Amino acid sequence: MSVSLIILAAGQGSRMQSDLPKVLHPLGATPLVLHALRAGRVLDPEHVIVVVGHGGAAVAKVIAAEDDRVQIVTQTEQLGTAHAVEQARAALDGVGGDVVVLYGDTPFIRAETLQAMQAARAVHDVVVLGFEAADPGRYGRLVAQGDALERIVEFKDATAAERAISLCNSGVICADRATLFDLIAAVGNDNAAGEYYLTDIVALARERGLSAGVVRCDEAETLGINTRTELAEAETRFQARMRAEALENGVTLSAPETVYFAQDTYLGRDAVVEQFVVFGPGVTVESGATVRAFSHLEGCHVSRGAVVGPYARLRPGAELAEDVRIGNFVEVKNAQIDEGAKVNHLSYVGDATIGPRANLGAGTVTCNYDGVFKHRTEIGEGAFIGSSTMLVAPVRVGAQALIGSGSVITSDVPDEALALGRGRQETKPGLGKRLMDRLRAAKAAQAKG
Numbered sequence: 001m002s003v004s005l006i007i008l009a010a011g012q013g014s015r016m017q018s019d020l021p022k023v024l025h026p027l028g029a030t031p032l033v034l035h036a037l038r039a040g041r042v043l044d045p046e047h048v049i050v051v052v053g054h055g056g057a058a059v060a061k062v063i064a065a066e067d068d069r070v071q072i073v074t075q076t077e078q079l080g081t082a083h084a085v086e087q088a089r090a091a092l093d094g095v096g097g098d099v100v101v102l103y104g105d106t107p108f109i110r111a112e113t114l115q116a117m118q119a120a121r122a123v124h125d126v127v128v129l130g131f132e133a134a135d136p137g138r139y140g141r142l143v144a145q146g147d148a149l150e151r152i153v154e155f156k157d158a159t160a161a162e163r164a165i166s167l168c169n170s171g172v173i174c175a176d177r178a179t180l181f182d183l184i185a186a187v188g189n190d191n192a193a194g195e196y197y198l199t200d201i202v203a204l205a206r207e208r209g210l211s212a213g214v215v216r217c218d219e220a221e222t223l224g225i226n227t228r229t230e231l232a233e234a235e236t237r238f239q240a241r242m243r244a245e246a247l248e249n250g251v252t253l254s255a256p257e258t259v260y261f262a263q264d265t266y267l268g269r270d271a272v273v274e275q276f277v278v279f280g281p282g283v284t285v286e287s288g289a290t291v292r293a294f295s296h297l298e299g300c301h302v303s304r305g306a307v308v309g310p311y312a313r314l315r316p317g318a319e320l321a322e323d324v325r326i327g328n329f330v331e332v333k334n335a336q337i338d339e340g341a342k343v344n345h346l347s348y349v350g351d352a353t354i355g356p357r358a359n360l361g362a363g364t365v366t367c368n369y370d371g372v373f374k375h376r377t378e379i380g381e382g383a384f385i386g387s388s389t390m391l392v393a394p395v396r397v398g399a400q401a402l403i404g405s406g407s408v409i410t411s412d413v414p415d416e417a418l419a420l421g422r423g424r425q426e427t428k429p430g431l432g433k434r435l436m437d438r439l440r441a442a443k444a445a446q447a448k449g
Contacts (some may be wrong), residue, residue, distance in 0.1 A: 099177045124261070402417075
């Protein structure tokens with residue numbers, strides 16, 4: 001059966017005390033709303049609708065960068081969750097199959113849980129995701145007999161007996177599209193908040209002789225984020241989960257509690273990650289590679305046997321082939337470093353191609369930016385670049401070429417050539433001592449005066 005997703009992301013999130021829409025705050029270096037979007041992909045949805053409101057243009061931009069097939073609809077007034085889902089009606093007009101409603105501020109829903117909800121639709125017309133809460137607090141309560149759900153009661157409207165129930169509502173719902181929107185059309189706002197609650201569709205379904213069921217999940221999956229404190233707690237939970245998964249998958253973490261992951265970080269088996277390493281989005285580290293302490297990686301690929309760091313920075317577009325060495329205080333951006341090449345010390349390599357087994361000495365810089373445009377540097381196989389060399393792009397250094405230390409290279413260097421580009425050294429015998437004596441005397445006179 002086909003499935004569509006509706007992700008609710010219209011709330012202002014005033015408790016975050018931020019100009020940034022709540023669903024764009026990052027968790028694991030990824031905006032919250034993208035966690036929900038990526039979780040829903042396990043269902044292979046034919047249509048995805050994101051309902052935006054506060055900061056809608058910014059949210060839509062982030063969504064489009066992730067997946068330009070997602071449809072954006074706007075909830076101009078925040079009148080409740082049923083009203084928010086109603087905004088997606090036109091976008092799904094004539095679409096068959098089920099609809100799953102997710103929330104842009106609830107990032108921990110597991111794929112297995114969503115699959116269980118879809119499977120439960122074989123038995124029930126409406127399926128709700130619930131959890132046993134350690135502290136039910138102000139959650140809505142699920143009044144159920146086994147897996148059969150009778151109704152959902154919001155905390156504000158619950159009796160004392162209903163508030164004693166520990167089975168709580170996550171807000172995640174799965175139902176046939178036509179059934180869902182028929183029920184939403186009948187939802188009223190006669191409640192303490194004066195809002196149109198999506199949860200009211202359960203009681204309406206039962207009144208019409210339809211069945212409702214509950215699928216249970218761990219409470220941690222339903223964690224919603226409304227404050228900075230909750231975001232920090234969620235980050236702690238997220239990092240703990242990612243570290244545990246890495247260790248279980250055969251990755252060595254020298255000090256797990258000091259390594260920070262992004263949502264999409266991939267580390268191959270037998271990769272080694274030392275202390276205080278930070279992974280931004282889009283990092284793949286293959287089996288057998290080593291990332292040494294205090295390095296920062298994002299948007300890059302590190303191949304088998306490569307060593308990065310310590311104190312290295314790999315920026316988007318850095319592509320490291322097998323057995324590459326990137327050393328301390330080296331930055332690489334938008335550059336291909338081919339097999340066995342070495343950039344070991346205090347260098348910047350940007351917009352460049354470094355050939356196999358080339359060696360860049362300490363302090364080498366590819367001068368890639370002229371103030372308006374970026375230009376590329378090409379270094380051939382086995383070339384040796386002396387320390388403190390400036391390569392002013394666009395420029396090509398040929399295979400097996402040698403560049404003398406301290407050079408500024410502005411023209412192409414042929415294969416196997418030696419290039420020097422520095423001022424002539426002049427030596428004045430005795431002048432150094434005379435200058436220092438003069439300076440010391442001036443300093444002594446200044447001190448007396």
